[in-house]
Amino acid sequence: MEQKFFIKKSFFVLLAFFVLISLFAGFFLWKADNFKTEAVYTDIVKKEIVSAENYNIIENNKGRFVENKNEGLLVKIPDKWIAKGYIEEFVILSPETQFKSNGEVNLDSFKNNNACGFSIEIEKTEKIDKELETDDEYLKNEIDLLKKGMKEENENFKAEAVKIGDKDGLKQTGYKNGRIITMEIRIPLAGAVYIFNSGLIFNEKCADEFNKIVSDISINK
Numbered sequence: 001m002e003q004k005f006f007i008k009k010s011f012f013v014l015l016a017f018f019v020l021i022s023l024f025a026g027f028f029l030w031k032a033d034n035f036k037t038e039a040v041y042t043d044i045v046k047k048e049i050v051s052a053e054n055y056n057i058i059e060n061n062k063g064r065f066v067e068n069k070n071e072g073l074l075v076k077i078p079d080k081w082i083a084k085g086y087i088e089e090f091v092i093l094s095p096e097t098q099f100k101s102n103g104e105v106n107l108d109s110f111k112n113n114n115a116c117g118f119s120i121e122i123e124k125t126e127k128i129d130k131e132l133e134t135d136d137e138y139l140k141n142e143i144d145l146l147k148k149g150m151k152e153e154n155e156n157f158k159a160e161a162v163k164i165g166d167k168d169g170l171k172q173t174g175y176k177n178g179r180i181i182t183m184e185i186r187i188p189l190a191g192a193v194y195i196f197n198s199g200l201i202f203n204e205k206c207a208d209e210f211n212k213i214v215s216d217i218s219i220n221k
Contacts, residue, residue, distance in 0.1 A: 052085030116206035136188035
């Protein structure tokens with residue numbers, strides 16, 4: 001298990017900058033047409049990403065929230081932030097975010113205007129081969145190893161076990177020249193993984209905002 005985790009972690013480090021740039025552009029890409037998520041089958045598991053259509057914005061005396069009632073998820077939206085569904089993700093964008101005339105996010109606003117982003121994605125998995133791990137089972141094992149004291153950290157990457165409410169999660173932080181450039185938390189539950197991502201971070205404020213948002217997340221599942 002330790003060897004497998006090292007291989008996966010090393011793979012993440014080597015490809016982090018290339019993958020994260022494409023992911024950042026991907027989860028902020030606006031699609032005007034209706035989209036229905038279809039299940040994807042592999043030889044190991046059946047995977048399905050919960051559609052953004054399953055999220056709602058609710059408001060009460062405590063503020064505004066992104067809610068996915070079916071998945072028991074509630075995420076508080078910071079004051080004046082923008083919340084939108086983007087295909088398979090729901091994203092929360094800081095007020096500095098600018099948009100193009102066609103509705104797409106202007107990515108330059110993250111670098112030039114210190115805008116911040118936060119994406120929510122829920123991956124559902126169903127085991128096909130009982131001898132092989134699903135993503136949630138794999139993550140649970142890695143979290144257990146980290147909780148037992150295994151260190152996974154270098155100048156470009158850090159993995160740590162965290163608590164989001166009463167749920168265990170795996171937090172991965174990417175660095176460049178000592179500065180945080182991306183953060184992600186994955187929370188495994190039975191048959192599901194809840195994923196919270198910062199996108200690319202260009203200023204320290206966005207790292208602080210990411211941590212504030214995840215501190216208010218509620219998963220009642």
